[in-house]
Amino acid sequence: xxxxxxxxxxxxxxxxxxxxxxxxxxxxxxxxxxxxxxxxxxxxxxxxxxxxxxxxxxxxxxxxxxxxxxxxxxxxxxxxxxxxxxxxxxxxxxxxxxxxxxxxxxxxxxxxx
Amino acid sequence: xxxxxxxxxxxxxxxxxxxxxxxxxxxxxxxxxxxxxxxxxxxxxxxxxxxxxxxxxxxxxxxxxxxxxxxxxxxxxxxxxxxxxxxxxxxxxxxxxxxxxxxxxxxxxxxxxx
Numbered sequence: 183x184x185x186x187x188x189x190x191x192x193x194x195x196x197x198x199x200x201x202x203x204x205x206x207x208x209x210x211x212x213x214x215x216x217x218x219x220x221x222x223x224x225x226x227x228x229x230x231x232x233x234x235x236x237x238x239x240x241x242x243x244x245x246x247x248x249x250x251x252x253x254x255x256x257x258x259x260x261x262x263x264x265x266x267x268x269x270x271x272x273x274x275x276x277x278x279x280x281x282x283x284x285x286x287x288x289x290x291x292x293x294x295x
Numbered sequence: 296x297x298x299x300x301x302x303x304x305x306x307x308x309x310x311x312x313x314x315x316x317x318x319x320x321x322x323x324x325x326x327x328x329x330x331x332x333x334x335x336x337x338x339x340x341x342x343x344x345x346x347x348x349x350x351x352x353x354x355x356x357x358x359x360x361x362x363x364x365x366x367x368x369x370x371x372x373x374x375x376x377x378x379x380x381x382x383x384x385x386x387x388x389x390x391x392x393x394x395x396x397x398x399x400x401x402x403x404x405x406x407x408x409x
Contacts, residue, residue, distance in 0.1 A: 213395040222304070224385060224399040225339075232395050240396065272338065280327055280394035281346040286339045 183208050186287035188273050194293045195263045203258040203290050205273030212278035214256040218269040263294045297322040297390045301400035308376045309408050316371040316403050318386030327389030328369040334382045381407045
């Protein structure tokens with residue numbers, strides 16, 4: 183199993199550009215989430231999904247869209263990038279059991295100029 | 296709403312000394328608690344987790360944590376710190392429908408002095 187994969191690893195955008203951060207998992211996990219990590223802020227939840235076709239907002243959803251058309255993929259879209267979205271983005275997945283561990287991807291480092 | 300507080304932003308410990316990192320949580324129901332570690336420029340690695348049962352849980356790399364419901368705490372401990380333990384440590388509580396997400400503390404950076 184590859185686990186949770188994220189692409190790209192690093193990206194530079196100009197303000198106003200759009201892009202999609204890819205996240206895929208091959209463990210057939212129902213739950214998937216996106217977090218952003220900023221210095222001194224820990225990880226904050228952006229959006230999450232409890233299954234294909236079901237998504238919901240987390241703590242910091244503004245400026246981001248998600249969709250979940252398959253169990254495996256959970257892309258995060260930035261429609262119009264802003265410097266405030268400069269961050270490290272982590273995708274995570276877990277089975278639909280409360281005691282199960284969340285598995286994190288390696289992260290995508292995004293710089294918005 | 297659930298929350299996690301890690302009171303110490305930075306901690307410096309001498310190599311070979313003992314370590315305790317503090318974590319306090321706020322959660323209305325039974326908390327599912329986690330400790331993750333992140334080395335510089337790396338992803339997150341799970342150290343240990345607590346769901347129920349024995350309140351002292353053992354993890355990887357010689358770490359342990361104790362759940363104290365009366366104090367709403369889940370402190371991480373290690374009897375003897377190694378230089379390779381220098382990293383940032385995050386406490387988290389399971390949240391969301393079906394505990395599908397995590398709420399993290401802001402992290403504690405551990406520095407190890409020779």
